[in-house]
Amino acid sequence: xxxKAAESTPVRIDASRFAVFWQSFRKNPAGPVGFWMLVFVIxxxxxxxxxxxxxQSSSASVGVADIYQPPNAxxxxxxxxxxxxxxxxxxxxxxxxxxxxxxxxxxxIVIGGVFGLVAGFFGGRxxxxxxxxxxxxxxxxxxxxxxxxxxxxxPSIMNIILVIGILxxxxxxxxxxxxxxxxxxxxxxxxxxxxxxxxxxxxxxxxLPLVMPILVVQAVLAISLAILNESALAFIxxxxxxxxxxxxxxxxxxxxxxxxxxxxxxxVVPGFGIVWVVLALTLLGQGLEQVLNPRLDTHxxxxxxxxxxxxxxxxxxxxxxxxxxxxxSIHYINDGSPPARAVENISFSLRKGELMGLVGExxxxxxxxxxxxxxxxxxxxxxVNGNVYYKGKDLTSMNEDEINQIRWSRISIIFQGAMNAxxxxxxxxxxxxxxxxxxxxxxxxxxxxxxxxxxxxxxGIASDHREHFPHQYSGGMRQRAMIAxxxxxxxxxxxxxxxxxALDVMIQAQILQLLNDLRKKLGLxxxxxxxxxxxVAELCDKALVMYGGMTAEYxxxxxxxxxxxxxxxxxxLKAFPDLTKPKKKLSAIPGYxxxxxxxxxxxxxxPRCPAAFDRCxxxxxxxxxxxSGHFASCHLLEASK
Amino acid sequence: xxxxxxxxxxxxYPLDRTRAILRKTAWAIFTIIFVIILNFFLFRVLPGDPAxxxxxxxxxxxxxxEALQIKFGLDKPVINCFETLNPIKVGSCTVNPMETxxxxxxxxxxxxxxxxxxxxxxxxxxxxAQRLGNTILLIGAGQILSIIIGVVFGIFxxxxxxxxxxxxxxxxxxxxxxxxxxxxxILLLFWGSAIGLPVAGKATPGMSSMPIFAQWxxxxxxxxxxxxxYTIIYMGEYTLIMRSSLMDVLSEDYILTAxxxxxxxxxxxxDHALKNAMLPxxxxxxxxxxxxxAGAIQIETVFSWPGLGSSVAEAVERRDFPVLQGAFLLIAxxxxxxxxxxxxxxxxxxxxxxxx
Numbered sequence: 002x003x004x005k006a007a008e009s010t011p012v013r014i015d016a017s018r019f020a021v022f023w024q025s026f027r028k029n030p031a032g033p034v035g036f037w038m039l040v041f042v043i044x045x046x047x048x049x050x051x052x053x054x055x056x057q058s059s060s061a062s063v064g065v066a067d068i069y070q071p072p073n074a075x076x077x078x079x080x081x082x083x084x085x086x087x088x089x090x091x092x093x094x095x096x097x098x099x100x101x102x103x104x105x106x107x108x109x110i111v112i113g114g115v116f117g118l119v120a121g122f123f124g125g126r127x128x129x130x131x132x133x134x135x136x137x138x139x140x141x142x143x144x145x146x147x148x149x150x151x152x153x154x155x156p157s158i159m160n161i162i163l164v165i166g167i168l169x170x171x172x173x174x175x176x177x178x179x180x181x182x183x184x185x186x187x188x189x190x191x192x193x194x195x196x197x198x199x200x201x202x203x204x205x206x207x208x209l210p211l212v213m214p215i216l217v218v219q220a221v222l223a224i225s226l227a228i229l230n231e232s233a234l235a236f237i238x239x240x241x242x243x244x245x246x247x248x249x250x251x252x253x254x255x256x257x258x259x260x261x262x263x264x265x266x267x268x269v270v271p272g273f274g275i276v277w278v279v280l281a282l283t284l285l286g287q288g289l290e291q292v293l294n295p296r297l298d299t300h301x302x303x304x305x306x307x308x309x310x311x312x313x314x315x316x317x318x319x320x321x322x323x324x325x326x327x328x329x330s331i332h333y334i335n336d337g338s339p340p341a342r343a344v345e346n347i348s349f350s351l352r353k354g355e356l357m358g359l360v361g362e363x364x365x366x367x368x369x370x371x372x373x374x375x376x377x378x379x380x381x382x383x384x385v386n387g388n389v390y391y392k393g394k395d396l397t398s399m400n401e402d403e404i405n406q407i408r409w410s411r412i413s414i415i416f417q418g419a420m421n422a423x424x425x426x427x428x429x430x431x432x433x434x435x436x437x438x439x440x441x442x443x444x445x446x447x448x449x450x451x452x453x454x455x456x457x458x459x460x461g462i463a464s465d466h467r468e469h470f471p472h473q474y475s476g477g478m479r480q481r482a483m484i485a486x487x488x489x490x491x492x493x494x495x496x497x498x499x500x501x502x503a504l505d506v507m508i509q510a511q512i513l514q515l516l517n518d519l520r521k522k523l524g525l526x527x528x529x530x531x532x533x534x535x536x537v538a539e540l541c542d543k544a545l546v547m548y549g550g551m552t553a554e555y556x557x558x559x560x561x562x563x564x565x566x567x568x569x570x571x572x573x574l575k576a577f578p579d580l581t582k583p584k585k586k587l588s589a590i591p592g593y594x595x596x597x598x599x600x601x602x603x604x605x606x607x608p609r610c611p612a613a614f615d616r617c618x619x620x621x622x623x624x625x626x627x628x629s630g631h632f633a634s635c636h637l638l639e640a641s642k
Numbered sequence: 643x644x645x646x647x648x649x650x651x652x653x654x655y656p657l658d659r660t661r662a663i664l665r666k667t668a669w670a671i672f673t674i675i676f677v678i679i680l681n682f683f684l685f686r687v688l689p690g691d692p693a694x695x696x697x698x699x700x701x702x703x704x705x706x707x708e709a710l711q712i713k714f715g716l717d718k719p720v721i722n723c724f725e726t727l728n729p730i731k732v733g734s735c736t737v738n739p740m741e742t743x744x745x746x747x748x749x750x751x752x753x754x755x756x757x758x759x760x761x762x763x764x765x766x767x768x769x770x771a772q773r774l775g776n777t778i779l780l781i782g783a784g785q786i787l788s789i790i791i792g793v794v795f796g797i798f799x800x801x802x803x804x805x806x807x808x809x810x811x812x813x814x815x816x817x818x819x820x821x822x823x824x825x826x827x828i829l830l831l832f833w834g835s836a837i838g839l840p841v842a843g844k845a846t847p848g849m850s851s852m853p854i855f856a857q858w859x860x861x862x863x864x865x866x867x868x869x870x871x872y873t874i875i876y877m878g879e880y881t882l883i884m885r886s887s888l889m890d891v892l893s894e895d896y897i898l899t900a901x902x903x904x905x906x907x908x909x910x911x912x913d914h915a916l917k918n919a920m921l922p923x924x925x926x927x928x929x930x931x932x933x934x935x936a937g938a939i940q941i942e943t944v945f946s947w948p949g950l951g952s953s954v955a956e957a958v959e960r961r962d963f964p965v966l967q968g969a970f971l972l973i974a975x976x977x978x979x980x981x982x983x984x985x986x987x988x989x990x991x992x993x994x995x996x997x998x
Contacts, residue, residue, distance in 0.1 A: 136669070141677060141680075142932035145973050145974065148954055149967070149970050152961070152963075225820075233823065236940065237939065237940075251825065260835075268825075272828070276817075276822070279819075296889075300893040300897070301897045301901055303804070375902060408901075410904060413902070414899075416902075421896060422895045423899070426921075427913075435903070436903045
């Protein structure tokens with residue numbers, strides 16, 4: 002039997018794209034291991050006549066003594082029920098099993114691909130009909146259906162392939178449809194449609210190339226399922242008697258006394274072949290899927306990297322300083338590439354009742370800095386220098402149990418985007434009560450509901466919403482619920498990380514007002530992370546302006562607004578409308594913030610700075626003290642000193 | 643396998659629970675009707691016309707053949723306009739629909755009549771009824787064990803992601819996934835007979851005179867190897883799904899909130915992650931039910947377990963088409979109903995599906 006189908010499905014990838022693909026494919030060992038395991042079997046199948054010591058299915062003279070011979074010098078893997086060489090049949094069996102697998106998978110992929118493309122691309126009635134049909138077929142158990150059809154028709158190899166192929170398309174249709182839907186709404190496809198490209202052109206030129214990779218993964222998986230199904234059918238007695246696949250070898254051995262003869266070799270060897278191929282395909286599928294759908298494979302429970310550097314720093318502090326952050330630096334460590342220097346040498350201190358604004362563009366390290374305060378950095382994040390003192394105790398050197406005592410009970414966080422920050426399957430009241438019980442285990446149970454109601458009342462949520470789930474809340478309510486939760490344990494410090502992003506202006510104003518009122522009422526210290534300078538001007542006592550992970554300027558808000566020293570602060574203020582000067586022209590800062598993994602060698606702001614000179618390109622500026630409580634990092638300040 | 647189990651099925655949130663339940667039930671009923679029609683035509687369209695061939699089966703007694711003729715109206719046209727479908731023979735379209743094979747088939751089905759076995763001359767429904775219970779016993783035990791083990795392995799693999807524990811669990815799971823079910827069954831059969839475990843059937847002959855507890859213990863012994871096979875085969879897949887589902891949940895923002903609240907890892911897993919991660923598992927378990935039947939056919943055949951699965955294999959061997967047809971129908975309907983049950987469970991577990 003010729004094995005034409007036993008070649009991997011061709012993919013249109015040019016040389017350079019292939020190199021890129023291969024590089025990311027190699028990152029996960031599963032893919033390459035599976036690939037080479039499969040190549041090995043394919044080579045064996047192709048060169049079967051040269052590898053085998055006997056003719057296929059040859060048993061010229063069979064005597065009783067030839068049956069079920071254990072492995073010996075003549076028959077390395079023994080003989081089977083017909084006195085045939087197991088090793089020879091095993092090698093030829095690879096041909097048949099692979100042929101069935103590839104051919105059946107090809108049929109499944111073509112049917113599933115066409116159904117999925119048609120349903121996804123044309124939509125409407127076609128989609129409804131095809132997808133409903135797919136759903137129905139998905140529920141009907143397929144091996145029993147295959148058994149019925151093959152049993153009624155003749156169990157010839159072509160029949161088996163057709164049945165396995167025709168019944169195996171459902172998953173592919175679903176996956177291809179959703180991919181087509183996703184691709185269809187991409188810009189370049191919409192553009193092609195807008196300029197009047199024909200449907201056929203769009204499908205073949207724009208959609209198919211993007212659906213192709215998913216089809217390849219599906220094909221790999223379909224081959225392994227087809228091989229397993231063929232062997233199961235053969236084992237039940239529905240194999241082609243003239244095509245000795247691995248499954249058929251097992252059927253003969255099991256049905257013709259290998260068990261009672263103790264002929265383990267006749268049973269173990271063909272099964273090993275199936276396991277080898279299916280495992281190879283599984284690994285290959287895993288590897289390909291990793292390339293298509295890279296998953297970071299990290300999560301919030303993975304242990305963080307231990308802190309390095311940062312000796313304890315002494316020095317007297319004013320009594321009312323609650324939080325003192327000194328020279329903190331945070332890197333993201335990526336295996337194989339240089340670390341991303343997300344936060345570099347930042348210091349600030351927070352007094353009781355003080356509201357500090359932390360200002361900066363997206364991606365400048367604000368959130369990283371805030372997460373580091375409570376050791377909440379993702380697994381790749383590492384504090385490489387500096388300390389965080391809370392009432393004189395260094396938080397960065399605490400272990401998990403110690404820091405868990407501080408988290409939320411002393412320092413709490415209002416996360417941005419409260420939709421995702423609240424657990425969707427627990428009621429809001431329950432999530433608030435949880436944190437009270439965690440930090441005050443002796444809190445009287447009967448008072449708990451009252452306390453939760455009290456907190457909700459504080460942020461203006463009626464107590465009958467206590468039993469509701471987050472998805473039943475509006476966006477503003479969720480944010481307020483988050484604030485109520487942050488206040489549950491009477492903390493000293495509340496970190497509000499962009500609490501009003503994604504809310505409309507009216508709600509934003511309400512939330513800010515609420516935060517400010519609560520601060521005054523409860524004597525909280527608040528760190529307010531934002532990119533809205535107006536809010537900082539209105540609410541805050543102090544402002545820390547960050548640029549590219551560094552302190553640009555740190556001062557009282559009045560100073561920041563009236564005599565900014567850093568060019569970045571100055572430019573920011575120019576971009577900000579001032580009601581007292583209505584005719585003033587607003588200006589934007591050209592360019593983009595730097596990427597943290599490829600920082601410029603000198604000052605991080607230099608490429609966008611209107612006042613940059615050559616020293617700025619070479620040398621990072623130090624943080625200069627301008628007067629007490631006013632710091633900025635810029636070479637210009639040194640020159641003026 | 644839903645995209646091989648590595649992709650978590652998309653969650654859809656219908657707006658209210660009652661409508662969701664009604665829709666799902668309606669779909670299950672529609673699917674069952676589809677299967678009933680498919681089952682009828684499969685045995686008449688495909689070459690050989692097994693339905694009629696049966697009447698000529700030499701193994702059947704004369705009385706049985708007459709009973710079949712009357713019971714299933716095999717001398718009547720298949721359906722309006724067609725005498726037979728293979729070969730296609732056009733007939734009168736004005737026949738009373740109630741006088742066609744199709745409606746007689748449906749009517750018989752509604753009365754629980756599935757035909758008469760060629761092999762034993764006994765009603766198919768009677769044979770299958772005895773065996774359904776045994777299969778449910780085996781699949782039930784195997785499912786429960788593999789789900790428990792898979793979930794526990796999956797939790798540890800995700801929690802200790804990218805450590806030796808994780809890689810170990812992944813390797814074992816992928817290996818288990820790649821094993822052909824019947825082959826593992828054969829290997830365990832070898833091992834079981836070597837250490838003296840019962841390897842065939844459901845009970846030792848003559849046990850029925852023993853006290854009830856001794857009978858149960860005997861059945862449990864016979865169940866050990868089939869259940870073990872079943873557990874190993876499906877455990878790997880559940881581990882992979884639970885791991886990837888929990889990994890997704892643990893990267894959500896609300897887990898960071900839970901961590902910021904000062905909860906420790908065990909509290910976070912127990913109170914915030916597990917319920918959310920289990921939700922997709924319910925869907926996967928439902929989708930898997932069809933595949934577990936495939937496993938049951940193979941396992942029951944190897945261990946001669948008297949269930950639906952081995953009756954399929956026996957019917958194939960004996961070309962006993964009424965039993966095959968009946969078994970397929972019963973398996974398909976059971977899987978569809980079990981699927982519906984899992985779907986409805988999901989509706990109740992996820993608060994995002996609201997009550998009207």
